[in-house]
Amino acid sequence: MARYFKSDNTAPVAPAIMDALAAANQGYCSAYGDDPWTERLAERFDQLFERKVRVFPVATGTAANALALATLVPSYGSVFTHEQAHIVRDECGAPEFMTGGARLQLLPGEGAKLTPAALTRGLADHPTSVHTVQPRAVSISQATELGTVYRPHELHALSTLAHAHGLAVHMDGARFANAIAFLGCSPAEATWRSGVDVLSFGATKNGAMAAEAVVFFDPDRAADFEFRRKRAAHLFSKMRFLSAQLLAYIDGGLWLQLAARANAHARRLAGAAGDLLLHPVEANEVFVRPGAEGIAALRAQGFAFYDWGSTDSGEARFVVSWDQPDEDVDALCTALEGIRSP
């Protein structure tokens, strides 16, 4: 039977979240978010982020990202983002769709991170006029697609530059929990205190069934989000079940506990991978280069994972899930060590 390291979305739902769904399944309440769970969610997110925010539950990370961007960027606008970003490579053009055809302008950067230098270069390479799309946002991933994590001072530097050029800052936080667990700072420090304007707060990959939240730190920016969410068919009638998932997810710090466990396992894998390792392991993703033979050997041992990079790169990605069995990790450590010293 396979040991799944393909993605953290191959995992089941955390028991506390299943319990919360059962608990929410009592009696009648108004639909579309006019319910006690969603009301409590608003309060809890204000506390979590230590300020008044606007929080909107949706069910997929792609919805969170694309709807957030649609609120920030007009159809004739553009978004600077990393060329490896999920919004670029894994969303089938959802940002273009939700914005009405805005463009993603791609920037390079080590570890899938944007830097002020790269953004400065991007802006210089794309002088604007009536003939060009108009840059209006920067989108970054935290943790990134290569499992690295922006430090608050990095976020601050990027945001300051972005704002100086009239660009809003969006953070794709599909693995926000893993990033916060790594940083050990407050969610506020890693977002609005560092200049982030809108956050896609992920939960699905870290133990929820299907729940994400779009968080606006400047409530004014949220003006038309509700219409866009409804129009894109992402307003749930039985909203209580989205809100209940998110409430349970943050209750008692569950989200950080789950993420910390996955991160710790990933660090163990990093240690086992040794010089096969491709990027610093700061969250729950481990990128290695076992070579074609090594990859075949790992598959033969029942590990399920994705090849990475170009076709014959000999690279692989392993993602550790919130409840990844210890023995899966043990086995993979052993297998990686075996490839290093056969």
Added chain:
Amino acid sequence: MARYFKSDNTAPVAPAIMDALAAANQGYCSAYGDDPWTERLAERFDQLFERKVRVFPVATGTAANALALATLVPSYGSVFTHEQAHIVRDECGAPEFMTGGARLQLLPGEGAKLTPAALTRGLADHPTSVHTVQPRAVSISQATELGTVYRPHELHALSTLAHAHGLAVHMDGARFANAIAFLGCSPAEATWRSGVDVLSFGATKNGAMAAEAVVFFDPDRAADFEFRRKRAAHLFSKMRFLSAQLLAYIDGGLWLQLAARANAHARRLAGAAGDLLLHPVEANEVFVRPGAEGIAALRAQGFAFYDWGSTDSGEARFVVSWDQPDEDVDALCTALEGIRSP
């Protein structure tokens, strides 16, 4: 405490469906629909509809409708539909959004039903040329927004006319279960055997948490549905939980049992409403005209429901849910009778 007749989406989730979610929450499996539940769903829908179909789970009825229409209608196309249809009045322009700007062309009709005569008139009133939008589909609701139900011969007549004019036939089946429970015919007879090309198969309003299915009876029409679903952010990573809901929903005929119970309660209300009744009660919706005073009295007794029609129409809508407490229905019957003969 309120007795909720506002909509069937104010109800909780059926226990069998909650159980199915718990049962699906075991171990790891591939994401995005490459899982045993979704595979089984395909088989079960083939059986349910007595032919090879393509079935795609989504989480909201608006997603089902708008994505189905986007597959049938180009951006320069149009959809004939009833002026009271959910896609017209309650989806914030989702059909326009998903199609890239196609138009809904509105037709009148008693009981919110389209007739061949109305469609013929609509086609005559909208002669086509390069200067006009191009009609490509008809969308009907089953049961309708006024709680009435198309008979198979009515569907057949409409579909034959539609197809003769090159229009595909879409059925918004948000309350498809209620319609089938009323008709007592097979799902096949009420859909593809009567000329329906694509069905939005609803489950959320009738006991699911958030699960609908788009069913293509002609698999060729589904060619690009998957890209559109992903692009609109409606492809769920943990798809098993959508599929599991739908499997439990149809397993052992649960869907029809739940709908039949709601329908029966609605018929009781119809009897109690007597001459206050506005439309035949064929599904789980009851439209009455208690007058402004009657409406105020009902609210004072704790009934939660929507006013209907224009502001001072004195009309109200009551929707019976799958597990509407018997005593709610008893109380409403008594209250309606009281209004008739004070």
Added chain:
Amino acid sequence: MARYFKSDNTAPVAPAIMDALAAANQGYCSAYGDDPWTERLAERFDQLFERKVRVFPVATGTAANALALATLVPSYGSVFTHEQAHIVRDECGAPEFMTGGARLQLLPGEGAKLTPAALTRGLADHPTSVHTVQPRAVSISQATELGTVYRPHELHALSTLAHAHGLAVHMDGARFANAIAFLGCSPAEATWRSGVDVLSFGATKNGAMAAEAVVFFDPDRAADFEFRRKRAAHLFSKMRFLSAQLLAYIDGGLWLQLAARANAHARRLAGAAGDLLLHPVEANEVFVRPGAEGIAALRAQGFAFYDWGSTDSGEARFVVSWDQPDEDVDALCTALEGIRSP
């Protein structure tokens, strides 16, 4: 040889406008509107409308209308307009396209005119919520599609109502010249002094080759028009030739002279049509009901025109062009009289 009454766009270009094109065809100048003609156009339109305006040349009436609406209405918005409006029936969904999928909400009205009563009814019939499109504009045609003309007090009443509900007022002035020639008032009085926010100022139908102007009376509303125009491929590189047409068109009141002549001819036809006439003739369009036999007889005599209304209505539309030959009008008068008293 045919006598063309099909539309005023079957006519050639006025000599003064051809001369202006030739005069503009001297030497080099910057492209995309940074030229002396376009600069002068801005000045001349400020004078014409007796205030500071923003004027943007485009080449088709559909571009003017749809781009104007796109500036006023978000993708989740809607536009109230008459069910016979050109934007509804003759633009193949251009408003939906340019706005990103906004909806046209159709209102009835005699002579193709909107009234405050109809708009009030429309607003009442479309209560808004997060589930509905959001009304943001009213679009009216001046002259209307049935050849009638709004009086300033009618415009004022409509605009006041629209503004009170947060709706901007757009005027489709494809035949604005004919309307002003009829009213005898100033362009200012018939537009911004009566509450119009944006005007599609037509010239093509009244003697230009291909030139229209979008006029914003509130410059702030024009903020993103330039990006939308470019993005929709309506920014002309050799802009001087659009601006030169528009300059010649208004120079010395040419536009009103041409329109007045066409209007006068239309009034002659109205007299000849007598009781065959369907609508008051206030501009250059004449709607009559000669019956099927009468229509056939007119066609046999070489008149080219469009049937109107439903297939067997026996109705016809005649449009008089700016240089319609006198003998065409004489002949049609005689023919119409012949039908009345055979």
Added chain:
Amino acid sequence: MARYFKSDNTAPVAPAIMDALAAANQGYCSAYGDDPWTERLAERFDQLFERKVRVFPVATGTAANALALATLVPSYGSVFTHEQAHIVRDECGAPEFMTGGARLQLLPGEGAKLTPAALTRGLADHPTSVHTVQPRAVSISQATELGTVYRPHELHALSTLAHAHGLAVHMDGARFANAIAFLGCSPAEATWRSGVDVLSFGATKNGAMAAEAVVFFDPDRAADFEFRRKRAAHLFSKMRFLSAQLLAYIDGGLWLQLAARANAHARRLAGAAGDLLLHPVEANEVFVRPGAEGIAALRAQGFAFYDWGSTDSGEARFVVSWDQPDEDVDALCTALEGIRSP
């Protein structure tokens, strides 16, 4: 007074084309392309391209490109193109707009030319799945944005590769005349015989007022072009004036004569530029690196042109127009030589 080398769209209209406009300005004819000029255009383009084609006049190059791509690529599709392409850098996102949000996937290449190697690499770097946009077309510019020209065998190799991967081939021929004048081959050889599926046939930059043509070599691909053109507001009512421009443009080989003259002047400038030259001069564009001082000196002498590349590159672009005064070219030759050997 300035000597304009900013772009070929700063030039006036060729006398023969002005004469054709005057000649077309006689009498009445049906609108929207149902006229003798447009009919003749269809015949003449069949002859020009030595096969049955479908030709659609529009007024801007951006309209030609974006509408052509919209016919080839669905909203969830993508277009491989050079990172310097006009559709990327100078059309404010028109391709995204007209396609409903498809993506441009950018490839590098010397002289702004795509190569099979670059396309192969692009395809490998963008493996497709339901999570990605779907490549459906390649768009190339002929002549390119850097004044180079694809040879037929280069086109053939690219097209063969593209077709093997299910990609249609679009050619942006804003300067198609300059390319053909350089190649000396037939238009057929440089297009469909080399695998091009759709051509944006430019005329505006080479002596027309505002006229381009979209040419489909496979008529089946044109199925819905007319609706898209109308919907985007690019169907001209007085179409005869577009068709008349295009007829005069190709009549007697005028288009090639005008382009040949501009090309010859550009070659003279290339000679004068010597080692300042940045790219081979194969059409009517000349890219040089005079340095910041050289650029300032040229401006001081009254030459109008654009800086090129990044802000402080010291590079400049000179475009020679169809009727560029000989003395402008003489003067620029002298000036460039002066910079080389001060």
